[in-house]
Amino acid sequence: MLIMPEIGILLVSHVREIGDGVLRLLKEVAGDVTIKAAAGTEDNGVGTSFDRINEAVTSFEEPRIWAFYDLGSAKMNLDLVSETTDKNLEIQNVSFVEGAYVAAAMLQANASEDSIHSELKPLKIK
Amino acid sequence: MVDKIKKWLELFAAQLHEQKTYLSELDSAIGDGDHGNNMARGADFLLKSLDQSGDTSAVFKNAAMALLSKVGGASGPLYGSALLALSKKAGETDDRSEWIAAGAEAIAHRGKSEAGDKTMLDVWLPVQKALADGSLTHEKIDAFVAETKSLKAKKGRASYLGDRSVGHIDPGAQSSGYLFHAFLEAGADHA
Numbered sequence: 477m478l479i480m481p482e483i484g485i486l487l488v489s490h491v492r493e494i495g496d497g498v499l500r501l502l503k504e505v506a507g508d509v510t511i512k513a514a515a516g517t518e519d520n521g522v523g524t525s526f527d528r529i530n531e532a533v534t535s536f537e538e539p540r541i542w543a544f545y546d547l548g549s550a551k552m553n554l555d556l557v558s559e560t561t562d563k564n565l566e567i568q569n570v571s572f573v574e575g576a577y578v579a580a581a582m583l584q585a586n587a588s589e590d591s592i593h594s595e596l597k598p599l600k601i602k
Numbered sequence: 603m604v605d606k607i608k609k610w611l612e613l614f615a616a617q618l619h620e621q622k623t624y625l626s627e628l629d630s631a632i633g634d635g636d637h638g639n640n641m642a643r644g645a646d647f648l649l650k651s652l653d654q655s656g657d658t659s660a661v662f663k664n665a666a667m668a669l670l671s672k673v674g675g676a677s678g679p680l681y682g683s684a685l686l687a688l689s690k691k692a693g694e695t696d697d698r699s700e701w702i703a704a705g706a707e708a709i710a711h712r713g714k715s716e717a718g719d720k721t722m723l724d725v726w727l728p729v730q731k732a733l734a735d736g737s738l739t740h741e742k743i744d745a746f747v748a749e750t751k752s753l754k755a756k757k758g759r760a761s762y763l764g765d766r767s768v769g770h771i772d773p774g775a776q777s778s779g780y781l782f783h784a785f786l787e788a789g790a791d792h793a
Contacts, residue, residue, distance in 0.1 A: 490674070516674075517672075517674040518671065518672070521674055522636070522674060523636075523640070523673070523674015523675050523678070524674060524678075525671055525672075525674065525678075526670035526671055526678065526679065526682065527670070527671040548676065548758065549675055549676035549678075549679065552676060552679035552680065552683075552712050552713065553670075553678070553679050555679075555712065556670065556679050556682065556683065556712070
């Protein structure tokens with residue numbers, strides 16, 4: 477039996493469809509990992525919303541959340557949420573699609589955290 | 603005191619509406635062209651937030667949450683963080699230059715920016731200084747905004763343009779200019 481990973485994945489994008497699309501891609505390789513998207517503004521315009529990200533973060537049952545984002549202002553909102561939430565939110569500064577994909581696939585395979593981080597390292601963007 | 607603060611934010615919201623097209627024009631030149639629309643949408647919710655009762659700290663906090671939730675681009679978290687800092691500082695002191703200093707610090711922290719990067723900070727920092735020595739005027743605010751023209755952008759989308767960002771006013775600096783014009787107009791610059 478598969479052990480449920482204790483880390484969930486949050487995808488933050490400026491465009492709702494990008495968030496949904498990446499989520500769909502990740503689900504292909506990580507059916508048992510909780511993956512949520514907080515993408516677009518509340519009226520589904522282009523941008524990110526503090527409220528939307530905060531709600532998504534709060535809704536995770538996992539004790540830890542790895543957040544992946546597409547652009548700098550998404551990171552600003554994520555930083556704000558991480559400063560105000562009680563949840564353990566870890567912002568991953570890696571390429572959005574590939575970084576999230578690698579993490580999801582490896583979480584699904586119950587890979588060790590160290591090995592996931594070493595795979596993510598070359599994908600770091602800053 | 604809280605009336606002056608509400609008046610300040612009301613006047614700011616009105617300016618954002620009036621200058622919506624101009625702000626987007628500035629942003630089209632060096633950014634993604636959404637600053638006017640984003641800020642105008644934020645202004646609507648900012649106005650609504652003023653209906654809630656509370657002291658000065660609460661007014662700033664409600665305004666911050668409105669901008670955070672409704673302004674999709676970078677200006678949402680940047681203005682939101684600044685107003686949250688003002689909210690906190692207003693609970694400690696009436697000294698306006700300390701409020702603005704706290705706001706500027708929050709913007710720098712959130713945007714990882716510093717003086718001269720051609721951002722809103724290039725208005726907040728000199729405004730803070732002028733406020734501290736009692737010399738802030740409308741003319742000075744305009745001059746601080748205009749001075750961002752000669753700077754090369756180091757942050758945000760404008761930074762991708764490199765030297766081509768020179769010669770344009772930074773849209774965030776311009777909207778911050780409106781914020782501080784409203785500040786003086788409302789008499790919010792003194793207790």
